[in-house]
Amino acid sequence: MPSDAWHLTDDLDTFVAHTEDFLRSRPALHNTPLTVIRRWRTRPGTYVPGNVLFGRLESAGEIQAICYRPPSQRLTLTPLSPGRANALAAQLAALGHHLAGVTADEETAAAFADAWQRHTGATPTLPFRMHLYRLGTLTPPDPRPEGHARIADERDHDHLIRWCRDLAADLGETVTVDAHSWPSTRFAEKRYTFWQTPDGTPVSMAGVNPMVAGMVRVDPVYTPAHLRGHGYAAAVTAEVSRAANAAGATEIVLFTAADNPTSNALYQRLGYQRVTD
Known part of the structure; x- marks a missing residue:
């Protein structure tokens, strides 16, 4: 051999x-x-x-x-x-x-x-090109937008499907996510958290994959286009990162599009450090 x-x-x-x-x-x-x-x-x-x-x-x-x-x-x-x-x-x-x-x-x-x-x-x-980031020391956004985080549950299923469809379309993917196909998609195994306004309206979401080998990947992070620019994505990403740390994760990672300076700067402000392309 x-x-x-x-x-x-x-x-x-x-x-x-x-x-x-x-x-x-x-x-x-x-x-x-x-x-x-x-x-x-x-x-x-x-x-x-x-x-x-x-x-x-x-x-x-x-x-x-x-x-x-x-x-x-x-x-x-x-x-x-x-x-x-x-x-x-x-x-x-x-x-x-x-x-x-x-x-x-x-x-x-x-x-x-x-x-x-x-x-x-x-x-x-x-x-396409992407950057891989690993969390160093978490630095929550300051100021934080009004509202709070809430873990998504069964009542949010239709909302999650709709936003994951919108995300896939934004990424240029063939959109096949619906109630029937959901269990077999890459979106189904994740735990989702919403950032919602004081009146209870979800304005951003972040998902995390189940922990494996002490590693948690934040994926996806999505805010509808008309709600961007208010710090909601930073707030919800910080919350799921904090929760992963509290659950014992030793590595928290995420990917970003290399040609999106806004998201790259956001994650760096939160304490994420670039690992590789």
């Missing part, structure tokens, strides 16, 4: 058995695979056996990196050197696998895209 080799499987349990310790070793950087795999393992209907390709890179018996490609055909990768990215691209191309895109840290994504182009002739484009 080569000392540095990619091992592919379509079996989730096999993949987790080999890679769980590796993923938990860097929970902030590995937040996406940790939360996605947790959802597949705990929420019925979100994972179809044999429908996802998993890969692990082993060197001298130790895991160095992982990848997975769900039905969307978008490959997710943990950090890789250009040589290792090329080896994976060559192996996937030789086996006839198809990809719609790659999500990874900036250097890894660029290296893999270049390699995929060499092996398949596909021309890569860059549709």
Whole structure:
């Protein structure tokens, strides 16, 4: 067996058995695979056996990196050197696998895209860039907008679906969120908190993923367009960050669009520090 080799499987349990310790070793950087795999393992209907390709890179018996490609055909990768990215691209191309895109840290994504182009002739484009932030010391907004936080419950279900639809549309995603599809979407497993005005009107929301490996990801944060600019998003983000700290989270992370200076400045004011692109 080569000392540095990619091992592919379509079996989730096999993949987790080999890679769980590796993923938990860097929970902030590995937040996406940790939360996605947790959802597949705990929420019925979100994972179809044999429908996802998993890969692990082993060197001298130790895991160095992982990848997975769900039905969307978008490959997710943990950090890789250009040589290792090329080896994976060559192996996937030789086996006839198809990809719609790659999500990874900036250097890894660029290296893999270049390699995929060499092996398949596909021309890569860059549709979006994001920043990953980790919370340092929480600094609540001052002044804080009028109102208070409230955890969403069953009475808010229709409201949550509507706002998640609006969020998906704002992000340019295909909007498929409705009452029927909700349980299988990425929105369903989150715990939501509203910021509401003194009269009880919700004006912003923030969701958090269930804690895994001591890590909580804040996602999504949404304020309707006509209510922005009043500090509501800062207030509700500070509240869910405080609650995650109180619940024992050791890593609290979130993603922002790289081309949105408003949201990037907001999270930095709250104490979030940039980790990677």
